[in-house]
Structures are given as structure tokens and as C-alpha cells.
Amino acid sequence: MTGRALGGERRGGRAGGEGGQASIELLAGLPALLLAALVAAQLLITGWAATLADGAAEAGALARAAGHDPEAAVRAALPGWAGQDVGVEAREGWVTVRIRPPAAVPGLGGALEVDSRAWVRPPGDLTDRGSR
Numbered sequence: 001m002t003g004r005a006l007g008g009e010r011r012g013g014r015a016g017g018e019g020g021q022a023s024i025e026l027l028a029g030l031p032a033l034l035l036a037a038l039v040a041a042q043l044l045i046t047g048w049a050a051t052l053a054d055g056a057a058e059a060g061a062l063a064r065a066a067g068h069d070p071e072a073a074v075r076a077a078l079p080g081w082a083g084q085d086v087g088v089e090a091r092e093g094w095v096t097v098r099i100r101p102p103a104a105v106p107g108l109g110g111a112l113e114v115d116s117r118a119w120v121r122p123p124g125d126l127t128d129r130g131s132r
Helices: 018-065 070-077 080-084
Strands: 086-091 094-099 114-119
Touching (some): 018 070, 018 080, 018 094, 018 114, 070 086, 070 094, 080 086
Antiparallel strands (some): 086 094, 094 114
16 A cells, blocks of 8 residues: 555645745744734833833922922832933922833834823912913
């Protein structure tokens, strides 16, 4: 017996090039899959940086309300990597925090910069300007 059925086809095996074709399709799709994973990771990191900026702006505003330095409070509220690349502006009760998240592609961090603002009535100020 030769292992062939009556139509000339092999029994129990695959057709000639299907295994090789699947490997080539996997290799062709792998870069797209890696790019999608990289984009998803970058979006998660940027979202995390926005959350950190929110908390740091609130910490700075609360420090200002207590009569302390808002910039020191902002830097203390951030992890090490964010505290190195942060911008803080405190004016008229507003505390604005800008953070550049780490970027997977060099130079992309500036385009992904996030900011957050918090307002607090400065000590001794009885006017309401928080609704701007």
C-alpha cells in the first residue's frame, strides 16, 4: 500500500504548502501585533501620567491653602521619574501641573504631555474665582 487514497490524495496529512503559509502569515502579522501592543502600552502610560498630574495638582493646591510651597508638595506627590520632568505653575489660587510621560519612541513624550489644574482659595482671600 502506498498511503494514497483512490483520488491520488494522501491520507492523514496536510496539503503541500499549508504549514509554510501559516508560518509566513504569522511572521507578516507579528509586526502589526507588536505595534498595536506598543500603542496600547503608550496609551496606558499616558493615562497613568494624567492621573498622577491630577493628584499632584490637588496636593499643590492643598499645600497652597495651608500656606506652604505648592511646588514642593507637587514634587513630593509624584514618583521619581515624574518629578524629574514636571512643570509646576502656581498663580492666583490655581496650581497647574504638566508631566511628560515616558515614551516608547524617543521624542514622542513632548507630544503626549499631560496637564492638570486645581484651584484653592489662597489664605486670606475671601473672593470666589474657582468657577473660571
